[in-house]
Amino acid sequence: MRIFNTFVVCLMFSQGYSFTVNQKIRTVLSSALSAQKDSSSSNYSSVDLPSRRGFIEIAGTSIAAATIALKPSPVIASEYSGKVLVLGGTGFVGKEVCQKLTALGVDYIATSRDGRDGTIALDFADSSIDIASKVKDIAKGCTAVISCVGVIGTSEDVKVANKGTGFASNGAKAAGVKNFVYISVAPEVKESVKGVSAFNNYMEGKAFSEDAIKANFGNGYTIIAPTFIYGGDKFGINPPRVADSYGRLVEGLLSSGPLRAAASISPGFIGVALEPPIKVSSVAGAAVAGALGLSQHVLDTYDEINAAAAIL
Numbered sequence: 001m002r003i004f005n006t007f008v009v010c011l012m013f014s015q016g017y018s019f020t021v022n023q024k025i026r027t028v029l030s031s032a033l034s035a036q037k038d039s040s041s042s043n044y045s046s047v048d049l050p051s052r053r054g055f056i057e058i059a060g061t062s063i064a065a066a067t068i069a070l071k072p073s074p075v076i077a078s079e080y081s082g083k084v085l086v087l088g089g090t091g092f093v094g095k096e097v098c099q100k101l102t103a104l105g106v107d108y109i110a111t112s113r114d115g116r117d118g119t120i121a122l123d124f125a126d127s128s129i130d131i132a133s134k135v136k137d138i139a140k141g142c143t144a145v146i147s148c149v150g151v152i153g154t155s156e157d158v159k160v161a162n163k164g165t166g167f168a169s170n171g172a173k174a175a176g177v178k179n180f181v182y183i184s185v186a187p188e189v190k191e192s193v194k195g196v197s198a199f200n201n202y203m204e205g206k207a208f209s210e211d212a213i214k215a216n217f218g219n220g221y222t223i224i225a226p227t228f229i230y231g232g233d234k235f236g237i238n239p240p241r242v243a244d245s246y247g248r249l250v251e252g253l254l255s256s257g258p259l260r261a262a263a264s265i266s267p268g269f270i271g272v273a274l275e276p277p278i279k280v281s282s283v284a285g286a287a288v289a290g291a292l293g294l295s296q297h298v299l300d301t302y303d304e305i306n307a308a309a310a311i312l
Helices: 002-014 023-038 092-104 131-138 156-174 187-192 197-216 244-254 257-265 268-274 280-291 302-310
Strands: 083-087 107-112 144-147 179-183 221-224
Touching: 083 092, 083 131, 083 156, 092 107, 092 280, 131 156, 144 156, 144 280, 156 179, 156 197, 179 197, 179 280, 187 197, 187 268, 197 221, 221 280, 244 257, 257 268, 280 302
Parallel strands: 083 107, 083 144, 144 179, 179 221
Antiparallel strands: none
């Protein structure tokens, strides 16, 4: 648990501090800055940079210009006549999703661990519950499901809870649901904690759920995989939370061209820490866009998630 908490603290607070980067990164940043100074444009594409994830347009790329692959004949939110089931509707992301659906006038129902605030009680960490059967019953009449269920920790319950969304996708398919959206975790984060036993159950559960969703909803799924989500007015360790005011400051800093360039070539944890954090309302917006059938299958970069959220 000490290893886990140390990683979370580092992930939260390293986002706001300067990093001592290696000579390779310094050289790249120097070249990028020189290219910007010598050019009338702010485009860094002339700088030849290796990329961890194929991030080609490194600096000067605005969120508004980010390209999103839309499905044919997208449905306008105001004309959407279906109903959405939000799993984990009282959590950090789930509350934002419900607020977004309300603002758009989209009908929805939600679950929570204990049934508070008018939600349906459904505890994903309870191994005695047949999640697939429960979700099949709850999702009847729904056209989309958004799962915001995610439990961080080291116990066996963590694996059970995070596998729950995979079982929920089985039930949703049986209920005739068309679109399934899942809030997962970025590939960089998975890679950076590989081999760290404290995260094994968490990552195993996430991977199981992603595979099940893809198998059940071939052309009707959206997996949103952010690095770090910020929002609200409080800081926390477990689960990790960064307040909105601090998060916006760090997002602005790490969204700059030179730091995006550094993030694209930095290995492991350094690369994750240099990625801009994403506002919880943007993640929620992208989730709703996926539920309405407006976004591509996988949103696993800062730009893709923000662009999907901007659709609405």
